[in-house]
Amino acid sequence: MAEAALQLDGVTSGYGEAMVLRGVNLTLAPGEVLAVLGKNGMGKSTLLKTIMGFLPPRDGQIYIHGRDVTRVAPYRRAAQSVAYSPQEQAIFQDLTVSENLRLGLRSDRRSAAATERVTAFFPFLGKRGRQPAGTLSGGEQKMLIMARALLSNPRLLLIDEISEGLQPSVILRLGEVLRRECATRELTILIIEQNVRFALSVASRYAVLARGEIVDAGAVGPGAETAIQDHLAV
Numbered sequence: 684m685a686e687a688a689l690q691l692d693g694v695t696s697g698y699g700e701a702m703v704l705r706g707v708n709l710t711l712a713p714g715e716v717l718a719v720l721g722k723n724g725m726g727k728s729t730l731l732k733t734i735m736g737f738l739p740p741r742d743g744q745i746y747i748h749g750r751d752v753t754r755v756a757p758y759r760r761a762a763q764s765v766a767y768s769p770q771e772q773a774i775f776q777d778l779t780v781s782e783n784l785r786l787g788l789r790s791d792r793r794s795a796a797a798t799e800r801v802t803a804f805f806p807f808l809g810k811r812g813r814q815p816a817g818t819l820s821g822g823e824q825k826m827l828i829m830a831r832a833l834l835s836n837p838r839l840l841l842i843d844e845i846s847e848g849l850q851p852s853v854i855l856r857l858g859e860v861l862r863r864e865c866a867t868r869e870l871t872i873l874i875i876e877q878n879v880r881f882a883l884s885v886a887s888r889y890a891v892l893a894r895g896e897i898v899d900a901g902a903v904g905p906g907a908e909t910a911i912q913d914h915l916a917v
């Protein structure tokens with residue numbers, strides 16, 4: 684079997700004494716898109732923070748492209764071609780749109796090509812490069828966050844609730860962008876979503892997280908949405 688893009692073996696983590704994730708196992712093959720769904724407070728964001736290294740696991744191992752990163756600092760995981768689009772607003776409000784985008788660039792020769800590719804997905808970013816990012820609308824700021832994550836040419840992309848508060852046409856556009864990125868280069872994505880339909884339009888597999896454990900998982904296909912909605916119902 685080819686080396687996994689991301690593998691979690693028995694990962695337990697949380698805040699102080701309170702453990703939020705309990706023995707989570709996950710494997711994503713290169714180019715695979717996994718949607719992780721679950722009710723509020725079930726540990727979805729904690730999962731991504733743990734994978735990024737912002738929370739050290741209490742137990743278990745995390746491998747990215749075959750390398751054990753369990754004790755590796757977040758910035759060094761980012762250098763391993765991992766990009767993270769967090770749930771909370773994460774742009775620098777006082778920097779311009781262009782300056783925010785440049786933060787996503789690694790200084791390599793492909794930078795110009797990456798900028799061109801990404802601004803083609805989100806044309807307004809090219810036109811409003813000199814505007815302070817804090818003056819963009821909420822939806823525009825989300826697109827800026829996604830553009831910045833894609834600009835680093837990641838091999839593994841972690842996305843936390845990007846569709847929250849976006850208008851339907853923008854959600855459709857984001858889905859297209861992510862599908863195209865996966866099709867044209869081997870991008871692996873772990874996407875957290877409340878919008879089940881959007882998540883399943885991008886993902887090939889899904890997992891449901893409840894109280895820090897994966898309680899259901901499967902391939903995306905007929906019946907997947909109903910199975911997931913059952914878990915999300917009160």
Ligand SMILES: Nc1ncnc2c1ncn2[C@@H]1O[C@H](COP(=O)(O)OP(=O)(O)OP(=O)(O)O)[C@@H](O)[C@H]1O
Pocket residue numbers: 698703721722723724725726727728729730770
């Ligand atoms: N910094 C923190 N310190 C202490 N507890 C936290 C912290 N962040 C989150 N928690 C707790 O961990 C649990 C899981 O939170 P998490 O943010 O991972 O949930 P989530 O599944 O992403 O929820 P949502 O769908 O609302 O974004 C919650 O009970 C939350 O209160």
Ligand SMILES: [Mg+2]
Pocket residue numbers: 727728729770843
């Ligand atoms: Mg969350």
